[in-house]
Amino acid sequence: MKNKLLPLFFFIGSCLFAQNQKIDSLLTLLKTDKEDTNKATHLYKLCDEYKLVSQYDKGLNYGKQALMLSQTLAYKKGIAKAYNLTGLIYMYQGNYALALQNAFSALKTFEEIKDNRGLGNTHNTIGSVYLYQNNYPLALQNFTACLKIYQQMKNKLGIAQSYNNIGIVYFNQNNYPLALQNYIAALKIQQEVNQKLGIANAYLNIGAVYVCQNNFPLAEQNALAALKIYQDFDDKDALSSSYINLAQIYIKQTKTKQANVYLNQALQLGFEVGSKDAIKDAYLNLAVLDSITANYKAAYQHYKLYIAYRDSLNNEETKKKTLQTSMQYEFDKKEIATKAQQEKLDAINAEEKQKQRVIIYAVAGLLLLVGVFAVFIYNRFRITHKQKQIIEEQKVLVDEAYEQLHEKNKEVMDSIHYAKRIQTALITSEKYIASSLNKLMKS
Numbered sequence: 001m002k003n004k005l006l007p008l009f010f011f012i013g014s015c016l017f018a019q020n021q022k023i024d025s026l027l028t029l030l031k032t033d034k035e036d037t038n039k040a041t042h043l044y045k046l047c048d049e050y051k052l053v054s055q056y057d058k059g060l061n062y063g064k065q066a067l068m069l070s071q072t073l074a075y076k077k078g079i080a081k082a083y084n085l086t087g088l089i090y091m092y093q094g095n096y097a098l099a100l101q102n103a104f105s106a107l108k109t110f111e112e113i114k115d116n117r118g119l120g121n122t123h124n125t126i127g128s129v130y131l132y133q134n135n136y137p138l139a140l141q142n143f144t145a146c147l148k149i150y151q152q153m154k155n156k157l158g159i160a161q162s163y164n165n166i167g168i169v170y171f172n173q174n175n176y177p178l179a180l181q182n183y184i185a186a187l188k189i190q191q192e193v194n195q196k197l198g199i200a201n202a203y204l205n206i207g208a209v210y211v212c213q214n215n216f217p218l219a220e221q222n223a224l225a226a227l228k229i230y231q232d233f234d235d236k237d238a239l240s241s242s243y244i245n246l247a248q249i250y251i252k253q254t255k256t257k258q259a260n261v262y263l264n265q266a267l268q269l270g271f272e273v274g275s276k277d278a279i280k281d282a283y284l285n286l287a288v289l290d291s292i293t294a295n296y297k298a299a300y301q302h303y304k305l306y307i308a309y310r311d312s313l314n315n316e317e318t319k320k321k322t323l324q325t326s327m328q329y330e331f332d333k334k335e336i337a338t339k340a341q342q343e344k345l346d347a348i349n350a351e352e353k354q355k356q357r358v359i360i361y362a363v364a365g366l367l368l369l370v371g372v373f374a375v376f377i378y379n380r381f382r383i384t385h386k387q388k389q390i391i392e393e394q395k396v397l398v399d400e401a402y403e404q405l406h407e408k409n410k411e412v413m414d415s416i417h418y419a420k421r422i423q424t425a426l427i428t429s430e431k432y433i434a435s436s437l438n439k440l441m442k443s
Contacts, residue, residue, distance in 0.1 A: 023049045040069045040078040047085050051092070054236040054273035060089050077118070080109035084122050091129050092237065094276035094313045099129045120149035120158055127165060131172070132277065133314060140169045160189035160198055167205060171212075180209045197238070200229035204242055211249055219249050240269040240278040247285055251292065259289050280309035 026046045033039035043066035050059030063086035070078030087102030103125045110118035127142030143165045150158030167182030183205045190198035207222030223246045230238040243266035250259035263286050270278030283306035290299035 037073060037075050037078060040066050040073060040075055043069060044078060044081055051089055056089050056093055056274055060086060063089065076109055076113050077115065080106045080118055084125055088125050091132065093274060096129050096133055116149050116153055120146045124161065131168060136169050136173055143169065156189050156193050157195060160186045164201055164205065171209060176209050176212055196229050197233060200226040204245060208245055216249060216253055223249060236269050236273050237275060240266040240275065244281050244285060251289055254292060256289060256293055263289065276309050276313055280306055283309060
C-alpha cells in the first residue's frame with residue numbers, strides 16, 4: 001500500500017486557485033524587490049508554492065535563486081531553508097543523492113544558528129529520503145529526532161507530522177499495530193487543529209493499514225475520505241497516492257474495473273508532476289492487475305517498466321552517493337565539533353595565559369613596590385645610622401669637654417682651698433689677739 005508522508009512545510013491553503021493567487025502576488029513583489037533578504041524570502045516562498053502544486057522544476061529554479069542570493073547576503077537562515085526545500089523537491093523527483101546533499105547542508109546550517117524548528121523540518125526531510133530508499137532504521141532515527149524537537153517546542157502540527165511518518169516506518173516493517181497507533185495519534189491532533197491536508201494524510205494511511213488487515217470496508221471508507229480532501233485541494237501528488245491505495249483495495253477484492261480506472265489516473269498524474277515514485281507504484285499495480293485478468297503480456301510490459309523506474313530510483317550509484325553524502329555530513333559534523341572543542345580549549349588556554357599575565361604583572365608590581373620600599377628603608381637606615389654616628393661623635397666631644405671642664409673646675413677649687421689654708425695659717429686668730437690685749441691691759 002502507498003503511504004503518504006506529511007509535507008515538510010505545513011500547507012494551510014484552501015484550493016488551487018488560492019495557491020495560484022499567492023504565486024501571482026509573489027511574482028509581482030519580485031519585480032520591484034531589491035537584492036536583499038526580502039527578495040530571498042519571496043524567492044523561497046515561490047519555491048514552496050510551486051512545490052505545493054507539484055510544479056517541481058519551477059520550484060527548484062526559484063529555490064536555487066533563493067539559495068544563491070542568501071549566500072551572497074550571508075543570510076544563514078535563508079540558506080538553510082533554501083537547502084532544505086530544494087532537497088525536498090529533489091526527493092519528490094526521485095533524486096535522493098541530491099536530496100540528502102541539500103538536506104544535510106540545511107541541517108548543518110540550522111545547527112549553527114540553533115534554529116530548532118528548522119532542525120525538526122530537516123530531520124523530517126532526511127527521514128523521508130531514507131524511507132523512500134527503504135532504509136528504515138535511519139528513517140526512524142530522524143523521524144524520532146524530529147518528534148522530540150517538536151514536543152519540546154509544543155508544536156502540535158509538527159508532533160502530528162512526526163507521528164504520521166513514524167507510523168509509515170512501522171507500516172513498511174509490517175508492524176501494523178504500531179503503525180495504526182501512530183496514525184490515529186496523528187489524526188487526533190490534525191482534527192484538533194483542523195489541518196485538512198494532515199487529516200487526509202492520516203485517513204489515507206489508516207486505510208492502508210486496514211487493507212493489509214483485510215478490513216476492506218474501513219479501508220475504503222478512509223481512502224475515500226482522504227481522496228475527497230485531496231480533490232478539494234487539487235494536490236496532485238497526494239491524489240496519485242490516494243488513487244493507488246484505492247486501486248489496491250479494489251484489486252484485493254478483484255474489482256478490476258474500478259482498480260484499472262484509479263491506476264491509470266495515478267499514472268497520468270505521475271507523468272504530469274514528474275513523480276518517478278508514483279509512476280513506479282502505478283506500473284507495479286498495473287502488472288498485478290494484468291496478472292489477475294490473465295493479460296500476461298501487458299503484465300510483463302508493466303513489470304519491466306516498474307523495474308526500470310525502481311532501478312532508476314534505487315540503483316547502486318545512487319546508494320553510493322547517498323552513503324557518501326551521509327558520511328560527509330558526519331565527517332563535517334565531527335570536524336565542526338572538533339573545531340569547536342579546540343576553539344574552546346584555545347579560549348581556556350588564552351584565559352589561563354591572561355590570568356598568568358595578570359598574576360605576573362601583579363607579582364612584578366608588588367616586587368617593584370617592595371624594592372622601592374626597601375630602597376627607601378635602606379636610605380632611611382643610612383641616614384639614621386649616619387645621624388647616630390654624628391650624635392655619638394658629638395656626645396664623645398661633649399663628654400670630653402665636660403671632663404676637661406670638670407678637671408679645670410677641680411684645679412680652680414683646689415687652688416682656692418689651698419690659698420684659703422695659707423691665708424688662714426698667716427692670719428692671727430681674734431681670740432689670740434683678744435687674749436693678748438687683756439694681758440697687756442692688766443699689766
